[in-house]
Amino acid sequence: MSYKILKKEELIPGQTTMLVIDAPQIAQKAKPGNFVMLRVNEHGERIPLTIADCDAKNGTITIIYLVVGKTTAEMNTLKEGDGFADVCGPLGKPTHIEKTGTVVCVGGGTGIAAMHHIAKGHVEAGNRVIAVIGARSKNLLLFCSELSALCPEVRIATDDGTEGHKGFVTEVLQDLLETEDDVAEVVAIGPVPMMEAVCRVTKPFGTKTTVSLNSIMVDGIGMCGACRCTVGGKTLFACVDGPEFDGQKVDFDELKARLRQFTEQEAESTEMFSKECRCHGGE
Ligand SMILES: Cc1cc2nc3c(=O)[nH]c(=O)nc-3n(C[C@H](O)[C@H](O)[C@H](O)COP(=O)(O)OP(=O)(O)OC[C@H]3O[C@@H](n4cnc5c(N)ncnc54)[C@H](O)[C@@H]3O)c2cc1C
């Protein structure tokens, strides 16, 4: 199994990259909501990344990643033709998709990539999908044309007003829920504060709200216990019980605290990687 990079495209220069990877067995089985754990090389750390799209016929999966620390920076040094040491998946429970009517898919930042695969699944199931996507600025928006080709309506929000509504996706969602009376479900994927805010908006409307917990995962297969989260008063593992949960039942305060748990060690690891790079003539 080569896990060769067939295509590499920088979607947002210096920040977000798309890779199409040769992974026929994963592509055969992957469903919206699934993720993979991958390792750049045999000395690397395994990290989880959502499958943003897959093509069973051509045996490829697409991932989109934001460069935030050591492993994603290292991934960015790979070129087309290079391969990953391993890619494990598909992991996590697939998104629950059934024909329900109108589904609003809310995506924030890099979360738009994961939301794209889920929106595609809902469209294929015969649902009317309204996409609401947001980013800080126009140049940071992902998948606008792909979503427009898929969904009858794409609403955009940018913090600085360079495209669409000036403000947050939650304001667009509030407006939508006030004017559309048949929204069966809201799916939100993006930064934890965004998903928490989406749940606050949907609560008074009583709309089913699904969030994808981007919590700390280590092994991604239910063995290490690192991704414990509290949902509806129960302790669950994001990797095997999720990653998607009923947003109204998630303990977001606990989740935010857990996400901050390893900040010091992550910064240390990034610092060491930048020094390693200089040793090998990277600067
Ligand atoms: C199920 C799952 C699916 C995911 N899918 C995607 C995806 O499709 N695309 C993608 O880009 N990322 C995704 N992530 C997040 C991705 O796994 C992390 O960004 C990656 O592990 C960071 O590794 P690193 O070594 O580069 O950075 P680290 O050294 O681990 O982190 C560096 C710094 O960035 C911060 N940070 C880490 N992750 C995030 C984040 N997600 N948002 C904001 N700040 C962060 C840390 O707090 C830290 O301060 C997913 C995570 C999970 C659990």
Ligand code: FES
């Ligand atoms: S990541 Fe290890 S148990 Fe979920």
